[in-house]
Amino acid sequence: MSLSTITPQQALNAIQRNRLTLLDIRQPHEQLQGMVEGSIAVLPEALKDWCNQNEEIELGLICQRGVRSERLCQTLSSTFDRVVSVQGGIEAWLDADLPLVRPDSRLDAAEVQRYRAQLALPAIGIEGQVRLKRSRVLVIGAGGLGCPAAMYLAAAGVGHLSIVDHDRVELSNLQRQVLHSIERLGVNKALSAQQRLSGLNDQIRIEAHPMRADSASIRTLVDRHDLIVDGSDNYATRYLVNQACLKAAKPLVYGAVEQFAGQLSLFDFSVRQPHSSPCYECLFPAHEHAGEAPSCSERGVLGALPGLIGCMQAIETIKWLSNVGESLCGRLLTVNAMTMQFRETRLDRDPACSACAQNSS
Numbered sequence: 001m002s003l004s005t006i007t008p009q010q011a012l013n014a015i016q017r018n019r020l021t022l023l024d025i026r027q028p029h030e031q032l033q034g035m036v037e038g039s040i041a042v043l044p045e046a047l048k049d050w051c052n053q054n055e056e057i058e059l060g061l062i063c064q065r066g067v068r069s070e071r072l073c074q075t076l077s078s079t080f081d082r083v084v085s086v087q088g089g090i091e092a093w094l095d096a097d098l099p100l101v102r103p104d105s106r107l108d109a110a111e112v113q114r115y116r117a118q119l120a121l122p123a124i125g126i127e128g129q130v131r132l133k134r135s136r137v138l139v140i141g142a143g144g145l146g147c148p149a150a151m152y153l154a155a156a157g158v159g160h161l162s163i164v165d166h167d168r169v170e171l172s173n174l175q176r177q178v179l180h181s182i183e184r185l186g187v188n189k190a191l192s193a194q195q196r197l198s199g200l201n202d203q204i205r206i207e208a209h210p211m212r213a214d215s216a217s218i219r220t221l222v223d224r225h226d227l228i229v230d231g232s233d234n235y236a237t238r239y240l241v242n243q244a245c246l247k248a249a250k251p252l253v254y255g256a257v258e259q260f261a262g263q264l265s266l267f268d269f270s271v272r273q274p275h276s277s278p279c280y281e282c283l284f285p286a287h288e289h290a291g292e293a294p295s296c297s298e299r300g301v302l303g304a305l306p307g308l309i310g311c312m313q314a315i316e317t318i319k320w321l322s323n324v325g326e327s328l329c330g331r332l333l334t335v336n337a338m339t340m341q342f343r344e345t346r347l348d349r350d351p352a353c354s355a356c357a358q359n360s361s
């Protein structure tokens with residue numbers, strides 16, 4: 001093949017006669033619009049390796065408008081003389097009324113549009129987005145941490161989001177609990193959060209549980225979800241949530257704030273870290289913290305700080321659900337907002353921990 005470009009019709013003829021292998025070098029979100037039947041998705045950065053392994057075959061490259069494929073063709077032509085670019089790309093293919101197939105029916109057109117920036121991330125892509133869509137996350141508390149965490153999880157497309165909170169919205173909450181508003185003063189926080197989040201993303205299911213988190217209700221809720229985000233503000237609830245997650249072998253994303261200090265970690269009780277993750281009680285043994293911690297309104301908190309920690313809880317959640325990156329499991333991140341210093345300390349499992357030591361035996 002001496003030409004470096006071919007028309008879509010020529011490409012289709014060659015493919016049908018098994019004389020051409022077509023590589024689709026577009027990004028995953030572009031491919032969701034449709035692909036040429038039999039074409040292979042190869043990212044530009046992986047193209048050279050692909051060509052090296054398949055030297056013998058005639059290759060065609062196709063992109064959205066024919067620009068990227070032509071440029072890559074020129075780059076490759078010094079080493080491979082069997083590469084051609086499809087003129088005008090998929091857009092010319094569509095203009096010529098040639099057929100395309102949908103590579104994936106797991107996301108609809110609106111979802112592809114909505115999550116475009118996330119789909120463009122090679123680490124997330126279609127597979128990661130579908131995993132998020134199929135996930136069920138429970139957020140404990142629609143307060144300073146739960147609000148930003150739930151907001152970004154809803155925006156990111158977690159398919160089923162549940163929020164539990166028994167409290168009602170007060171004026172003094174609005175300084176940091178960003179899902180609520182003055183129109184909803186006196187409304188239950190879980191319901192207020194649900195209302196706000198439905199306006200943000202109508203393609204996911206948002207469940208409100210306007211009730212107090214006691215041991216039985218927490219256990220039932222934890223069982224029904226894949227991951228739990230703890231946005232509670234007292235030791236009693238944190239111990240309950242920790243124990244329920246341990247029992248159900250579910251990952252727990254922990255966050256806490258006070259004044260100018262914040263903390264974050266992930267306790268992964270799932271099969272990914274079998275019996276090796278520390279738990280909340282390894283960090284704060286129950287016998288040392290029997291009393292209730294003073295609330296944010298008593299001790300004070302800089303409103304943007306739970307915003308920061310809550311957002312990081314959302315990031316850890318998205319990473320865990322789409323199975324990318326390195327989780328904070330076994331590490332405690334502390335933030336000092338006064339000096340803007342982030343510190344990381346190793347968090348080991350306490351072999352004498354009253355919660356997780358007996359559980360694993």
Ligand SMILES: [Zn+2]
Pocket residue numbers: 278279280281282283349350353354355356357
């Ligand atoms: Zn423990």
